[in-house]
Amino acid sequence: MKITGAEIFKSVEDIRATSPLIHNITNYVVMNNTANALLAIGASPVMIHAEEEVEDMAAIASALVINIGTISAPWVRGMFKAFAKARSKGVPVIIDPVGAGATPYRTRTIRDLISAGQPTIIRGNASEIMALIDDKMQTKGVDSTAGSNEAVHAAQSIGEKHKCAICVSGAVDYIVFENRIVKVANGHPMMTKVTGLGCTATALCGAFAAVENNPLVAAAKAMAVMGIAGEMAASRSAGPGSLQMHFLDILYRLTEDDITRHLKIEE
Amino acid sequence: MKITGAEIFKSVEDIRATSPLIHNITNYVVMNNTANALLAIGASPVMIHAEEEVEDMAAIASALVINIGTISAPWVRGMFKAFAKARSKGVPVIIDPVGAGATPYRTRTIRDLISAGQPTIIRGNASEIMALIDDKMQTKGVDSTAGSNEAVHAAQSIGEKHKCAICVSGAVDYIVFENRIVKVANGHPMMTKVTGLGCTATALCGAFAAVENNPLVAAAKAMAVMGIAGEMAASRSAGPGSLQMHFLDILYRLTEDDITRHLKIEE
């Protein structure tokens, strides 16, 4: 059942060939990076959040990515509307609970959102995922205060309840769905010094979910590509400024050989 | 009548000498790039959108750039107010109909906006321009689904109706105004993999319109500089990440010789 480099690259080729339209309702901090990462992998990003038009856009998208990083009431209304429309049209919905656990407003909003529809994939760090069900979980701003492995039980409960794949990202990423657990050990510590690479990972989950029906496989492929491009970029970077640049260049040129040589995946 | 490299560079020197204040009401995704491109060419960008202050800013700007990429109701109100004030003061107004045709809200808003005042230049891709008058035109998110040459007739109609120059950008850019059509064939396909370079082109139209009265000439000069800097950047870039960086460096150092050597313009 182990996902191979060839299978991952097949999805990259599918994205490049079909350039799926990925509708993002995301935060101000990362919009530019997210759009660039989606373009670099071959997808077609669009960032639209207004209540007046989110349904029209979500209805024709190949995936919808919702990220609560810099939410306010009008954006949350747009997220609910887009989510409902996407699900009614069978469009996969990927959710990033940025900073869940950091404030009550944030925790309440993301729980309501997840309960209102059925997400396809939820990707967050360990404390964000735990905060989805554990009232005592405290997130420090947007940085995790828990280890990924601690969050796996929470992920399994949430996944079961909402019938979706959960990706707990960290030094090792855990992707859980039904009875499967996939671990991806790619990535580099310098990636945590570039803002929004977690959000980029979520957006890539959207691109892969547009060409791969199994949500666990889509998320695992996205996390592998993310981690591989990140470690290749880190190896040629003096710091986080150049990492960000090389990351996009590498995504754009990613080959099957790059994936196969670096892939660290386990099931 | 053909626009020469020397004439284009003369405008670059004018921008550098006078650093015109360019008031942008633009989208969240590209604000940073747009500001950086305007700074690199020598202009002085400002991003202000609130109803409470757009008129004060537009009134003293050398050009106003309106871009509907991530609109919502409060921003649209700011756009209408700024537009009216700019026109009453003789400030050139450049409009970017991002994603026109992608949703009814977007199409309606941009048509209302254009009809409410008299833009100086409208710059969009082929399907965005066609969507300004053709109800059947469908834009795929923010990417064009039509060829630039198909849009030239639409551009001529819109330009005649609104007495403004229209720039249809693509592999070849067509700039139409009154009875003239200028074609600029500079640029590089990798530019489409960097988010917001179209929006940057629109912002540069603002910088050139601040120092050049003829709207067709201003737009053609901006598109030539855009395309030349883009192809010079692409030639030294491994991918879209480095293209974005080199693009700014090249704009900053652009010489008359760079322009003359690369210019592909026809009338």
Added chain:
Amino acid sequence: MKITGAEIFKSVEDIRATSPLIHNITNYVVMNNTANALLAIGASPVMIHAEEEVEDMAAIASALVINIGTISAPWVRGMFKAFAKARSKGVPVIIDPVGAGATPYRTRTIRDLISAGQPTIIRGNASEIMALIDDKMQTKGVDSTAGSNEAVHAAQSIGEKHKCAICVSGAVDYIVFENRIVKVANGHPMMTKVTGLGCTATALCGAFAAVENNPLVAAAKAMAVMGIAGEMAASRSAGPGSLQMHFLDILYRLTEDDITRHLKIEE
């Protein structure tokens, strides 16, 4: 009393060791850069602006940074709430009066904000600082129209009235507090061609204020690190695109020797 390179580096080490949570309510243009600069120096940035949650976040932050670059009414409400909560909890508050003097709305808002609480540090360019008390001061968009030295008297008055340190940044930065004036002469002209480096300086003031109690010393250390990293970056950059990248890499790797070799500080 002169601040030494060793003392500055000590604060850098403190930031790296404790990764203080810096709560930013800042403008759309610079959010990404600001977050990246804070990460590169070792802090933990969070960008949250909604009324519903700013108080919860400000209460647990190590510093609050408020920047009025792209304000509108809902954001201003969030700024007031966060400011009040931060002060009640003893959290240092750093304010950036972007474009003060450019429009009446902007000038009025920033004056009200500063009067509503007691900032720890205010950092702006010369005309922004002067516009805080001088009704005749006109800022050209967000660029200064006055010299830093002209603004020192205004800075002293404002600092005395509001009991806070004022940093007037420019080719030479003046930091005033009580009876001290510190001058930092680091930096490079090319930095003015990268959008938001002033805003980044303000954010770094937040990171240093989180580990250094004296507001004048915190601001001076931040401005020295900013200027040193900027000039080191400029020396290896062909233009503002690469400057931005190198700047982050250099912040990330900054050594005591880098600081000591470049430091130009006077009191």
